[in-house]
Amino acid sequence: MSYYSDHREQFLEGLKQFLRIPSVSTAPEHAADVERAARFVADDLRNSGMENVEMIQKEGHHPLVYADWLNAPGKPTLLLYGHYDVQPAEPLDEWLSPPFEPDIRNENIYARGASDDKGQTYVLLKALEGFLKTAGALPVNIRCLIEGEEEVGGEHIEEYVAQNAGKLRADAAIVCDTEMFAPELPTICVGLRGIVYGELTVEGARTDLHSGVYGGAAPNPLQAMAEILAALKDRDGRIQIPGFYDRVRPPSPEERAAWDRLPFNEDEYLEKEIGAESLVGPADIPVLERVWAQPTLEVHGIRGGFIGEGAKTVIPARALAKVSMRLVADQDPGEATRQLQAAIAKLTPKGVKAKFQPIQGGPPSMIDPTNPFIHAAADAMAEIFGKQTVYIRSGGSIPIVGLFKQHLHIPSVLMGFGLPDDNLHAPNEKFHLPNFYRGIEAVAKYLQLLGT
Ligand code: BES
Ligand code: MN
Ligand code: MN
DSSP: OHHHHHTHHHHHHHHHHHHTSOOBTTOGGGHHHHHHHHHHHHHHHHHHTOEEEEEEOOTTSOOEEEEEEOOOTTSOEEEEEEEOOBOOOOSGGGOSSOTTSOEEETTEEESTTTTTTHHHHHHHHHHHHHHHHHTSSOSSEEEEEEESOGGGTOHHHHHHHHHOTTTTOOSEEEEOOSBOSSTTOOEEEEEEOEEEEEEEEEEOSSSOEEHHHHTTTSOOHHHHHHHHHHHTBOTTOOBOOTTTTTTOOOOOHHHHHHHHTSOOOHHHIIIIIIOSSOOOSOTTSOHHHHHHSSOEEEEEEEEESOOSSSOOOEEOSEEEEEEEEEEOTTOOHHHHHHHHHHHHHHHOOTTOEEEEEEEEEEOOEEOOTTSHHHHHHHHHHHHHHTSOOEEEEESSOOHHHHHIIIIIOOOEEEEOOBOTTSOTTSTTOEEEHHHHHHHHHHHHHHHHHHHO
């Protein structure tokens, strides 16, 4: 294992190069950068000695990077997943150092994608490199599938996995794209929320109208939008969509007890992570259960009418809201979408037309913590971090986990090395460098345990 401690400088240099590529998947002007990041991953895998390295292209989509090494007969096959695309860096003026010029401060590397997910993808790549450069062989069979569209819904990989189940045959997947519960606390995530993300449009009059001349008689789509959105939740935050909670599976008593034992302080969480006056949501449901095991309905943005400086007296003709629902087991994205659409239809006031159109989605995931691939992962992490591994869930979504289950019939091991204050999707995203180095060693230890 000394390869890993001897190569920290090279690992860090390589990570910086990876982070300098602005692979923002949602931005068409960055398409060439996204491609460059894919090539960076492919080249790294090839240089390590992985075989059959391939950039899988599809018109109008970002490339998938595939590689394998299948020379360990009788040993399990592990599918390594990560994403090399990142979220947009805006708002730029809130970054203390430029988002694509990695900067190291206090043992943290700051850059867009540092933690989500270039840094963690690179952890997987470097773990492979260590074996291949020293022993010239891996302890288990490995396939890699690294995507460039995770942050925009992952259409390409979804189609590829559905159509190539045979080629991707594996016993389990390992995904490094989640967080540890606390610094120094080795963590495996065994539940993720699903998501339905879409647009709610409300249309009223044929065109914008003078609000003095027509106000009182003409419908106002922004007012209607506000009424619909407000009625979808009660004052406690309980979602008022008929049937929405029917399939929500409550956590088991054992899981609830385990969550109670986690080092969680509500005041500190409010102060350090949220930074608002108070938390919201039903007071009788513990906070961790609210974010891990309860569904949500959120408004992300509203567009419509006049939003310039000063005043303009107008009744807008239309309004649009970006809305998402996070889903938990056993909710289904298709069913939840239909339930939301039906609820909106009932709540729409007269004079306007309202329509919810989904843009992207993915099912919730639950992973059985008693499966042997999880056990070995927990042991590997415990050994490297020197503490017992905890099992948590996460409120975020990684749609591929559900698709691996559905099409490949395999569990995913969510071995995350991010931290709760890594600022994912926000300004000043960072990755804690000790976690970067220990992450590489933990993944290496995991492969070694699986191979013995
Ligand atoms: N890595 C995150 C998801 C995540 C973050 C899981 C923290 C667990 C802990 C992933 O890149 C992400 O942002 N997913 C999106 C999914 C969406 C774009 C379909 C999300 O959760 O909003
Ligand atoms: Mn991610
Ligand atoms: Mn993300």
